[in-house]
Amino acid sequence: MTVVATNPAVIADTARTGPRLGWLRDRGMGASVLVAGLASAFGVVLVEATAYIGVMLKADPYIGDSGTLAVVVAILTVLLIGVALYVAAIVTANTFSTIIAGRTRRIALMRLIGATAQSQRSEVARQGLVVGLIGAVVGIAVGMLISVLGIVVADRLLGALPEFSLAQAAIVVPAVGVALTTWAAAWAGSRRVLSVTPLQAIGGSVERTHADAAARPARHVGALILLLVGAALLVFGIMVGLVKPLGVVIAFFGGLLSFTGLSLGAVLFMPPVLRLVGRLFGGSATARLAAENAHRYPERSSRMAIGVVMGVTLVTMFAVALESVKVLLTKAAGGELDAQFTIIMDSFAAVMMVLVGISAVIAAVGLVNLLTIGVVQRRRELGLLRSIGLSNRQVRRMILLEAAHITITATVTGLVLGVLYGWIAAQSLLGSVRMPPTFEQTAGLIAPAVPWIPVVVIVVATAVLTLVAAATPTRLATGVAPVEALAVD
Numbered sequence: 001m002t003v004v005a006t007n008p009a010v011i012a013d014t015a016r017t018g019p020r021l022g023w024l025r026d027r028g029m030g031a032s033v034l035v036a037g038l039a040s041a042f043g044v045v046l047v048e049a050t051a052y053i054g055v056m057l058k059a060d061p062y063i064g065d066s067g068t069l070a071v072v073v074a075i076l077t078v079l080l081i082g083v084a085l086y087v088a089a090i091v092t093a094n095t096f097s098t099i100i101a102g103r104t105r106r107i108a109l110m111r112l113i114g115a116t117a118q119s120q121r122s123e124v125a126r127q128g129l130v131v132g133l134i135g136a137v138v139g140i141a142v143g144m145l146i147s148v149l150g151i152v153v154a155d156r157l158l159g160a161l162p163e164f165s166l167a168q169a170a171i172v173v174p175a176v177g178v179a180l181t182t183w184a185a186a187w188a189g190s191r192r193v194l195s196v197t198p199l200q201a202i203g204g205s206v207e208r209t210h211a212d213a214a215a216r217p218a219r220h221v222g223a224l225i226l227l228l229v230g231a232a233l234l235v236f237g238i239m240v241g242l243v244k245p246l247g248v249v250i251a252f253f254g255g256l257l258s259f260t261g262l263s264l265g266a267v268l269f270m271p272p273v274l275r276l277v278g279r280l281f282g283g284s285a286t287a288r289l290a291a292e293n294a295h296r297y298p299e300r301s302s303r304m305a306i307g308v309v310m311g312v313t314l315v316t317m318f319a320v321a322l323e324s325v326k327v328l329l330t331k332a333a334g335g336e337l338d339a340q341f342t343i344i345m346d347s348f349a350a351v352m353m354v355l356v357g358i359s360a361v362i363a364a365v366g367l368v369n370l371l372t373i374g375v376v377q378r379r380r381e382l383g384l385l386r387s388i389g390l391s392n393r394q395v396r397r398m399i400l401l402e403a404a405h406i407t408i409t410a411t412v413t414g415l416v417l418g419v420l421y422g423w424i425a426a427q428s429l430l431g432s433v434r435m436p437p438t439f440e441q442t443a444g445l446i447a448p449a450v451p452w453i454p455v456v457v458i459v460v461a462t463a464v465l466t467l468v469a470a471a472t473p474t475r476l477a478t479g480v481a482p483v484e485a486l487a488v489d
Contacts, residue, residue, distance in 0.1 A: 023127060027376050028099050031369035032092055032131045033138070035362050036182050039088040040139020041146065042358045043081045043174020048147035050077040051168050052154065079252070080355055081174050086256070087310050087359045089181040090263060091366035092131075094303035096124060096189030098373050107193055121193040128186020132179035140175050223265035230258025234424055241428030242442065251428040255421050259313070262417075266302035266309075270409070274301055277409045281401055286394045289385075290401035301406065304370045308410035308465070309417070311360030312458055316418020317425065318356045319454040322349040324426035327449040332433055353454065368469045371403060375473035396474040403470040411462045415455065423448035 023029065100107070107120050147166060233254025241247025278291025293301070326345055330337050337345070375382070382395060390398075423446075432442050 021130070024130075026099065028095050028369055028373045029127075029131065031365055032095050032182070033135045035088050035091050035095075035365055036132050036135020036178050037138040037142065038135075038358065038362050038365070039084045039181075040136045040175050040178040041143035042084050042139075042355075043177065044140055044143025044171045045146050045150070046077045046081055046355070047168055047170045047174065048143070048166060049150070051170070052151065055163050080359075081177070083314065083356075084359050084362065085174075085177050085181050087307075087314070087362050088178065089185040090310065091307050091362060092128070092182050092185035093189040094307065094366060095369055095373070096128060096186045097303060098300065098370050100124065100190055100193060117193050121187070121190045124190035124193065125183060125187040128189075129179065129183040131186070132182025135182065136175035136178045139178060140171060143171070220265060220268065223261045223263075225261070226257050227261030227265065230254045230256070230261055234258060237428040238424060238431070241431040242444065244432050245429050247428035247431065248425060251424050255424070259310070259417070263306050263310075266306045267298045270302040270305050270413075271298040273413070274305065274405050274409050278401075278405050280408075281404070286390075286398040287401055290398045290405060293402060300370075300374055304367055304374070305406045305410045305413075307363040307366035307370070308407055308462070309414045311363030312411050312414025312462070313417045313421065314356050315353065315360050315454065315458055316415050317422040318352055319349075319451050320419050320422025320448055321425040321429075322352065323449040323451040324423060324446065325430060328426070328430050328433065328446055364465050364469075367403075367406065367465065368472070371399075371406075371469050371473050372476065375399065375476050399474045400466070400470045403466045403473075407462045407466045407469070411459065415458070419448055419450060 024033075110120060111117065144166065151166065231254070234251055235254075237247040237249075237251030237254055239247070240250055275291050278287065281287040281290070322345075326337075326349075329345075385398075386392075386395060426448070427446055431444060431446065434442060
């Protein structure tokens, strides 16, 4: 005889504590661990690289007494780690938001049997903390392995540094940062739990419609405030940069606030742009369905797009800023830079682009993950489309077009923002540089220099990303029979 617990509190507790870490097998959790691990490993490698460069500079007989370069490298390291954590936090928050939409029915059932919204949200936050801790530990191990290999290569090329040790206490900082930001991102992404009602227990995945998303004035006002404050700081940074290079610090915080405002407000401006881009793909049934899906559920589409926008913006921003700096320094040097200095500048630019590219990879992982989760949560919708006559080929094409809409829109948006932010960075840093021939006048307002090779690379990379992002979802979308997809759970 089987004994069934009827006490709601017991059922809720059993459901919550069931297999302790069984939820890690849920769709999307593995990618969240990967994002946390990438951010943690990135931070560890940067900490070790900064320590190595500091020891190398100290050993140099010409600049060993000056700590300026070491300080500059340390500041760049902190900024890059901060950027990686910022990107990882937004990607994680979007992932958990999408996961919560798929758990709507289960959360509603828990509410029916006595669980509170706060307890459900706390459960999600704990899951985020566990994901962050696992990612941090894996990241430390991978980061240390990469650092060891890097040091071996550097020692062979440059000679061993007897004072350097890999045992840097600072590697704990990015790991702790990853754990905390992942926990905070999961908490932020789980705010949807508070609005789930017991009546939704009869449904499945629930995403807010365009009308629902538009009727959230508090969030939109907050996004507008952040955008305006960030824009004001950007302008102020440019003005300060005309007098002293510290304007770049002000501009950095302005960029952070303004982009956060854009991210929060993406649910309003991104879907119409996606729909406009969708018209480029013609008027076939699959093309119209793909374009309409972006507008019908703006939160889902904007979550997918904003990660790619971040990645493209970061890479373009650093490329434009570095190229603008190089052009201005060439002008300040009388039209031609020293060959050795040019090599150093190009090497630094290459290293910076690789480092920033890690953040872009984190954003790309987020797109692939969210698109895959979205397809899994739309099994019934896709099953209905196939039951009324859509072929497997048409379903695959629809998913591919959805990915194309997102990546094209995000790429164009990211390129525009990247050029703007890159110009502001260069302007706020070098606007006060004295220019020849008298060296009495400053550079003033400078024109942005766009390096076209990185732009072409970005466009090609996003095209590849579209195919990669659509590969798994299209296989999942056509791998389930229509009858099975439409069956009631």
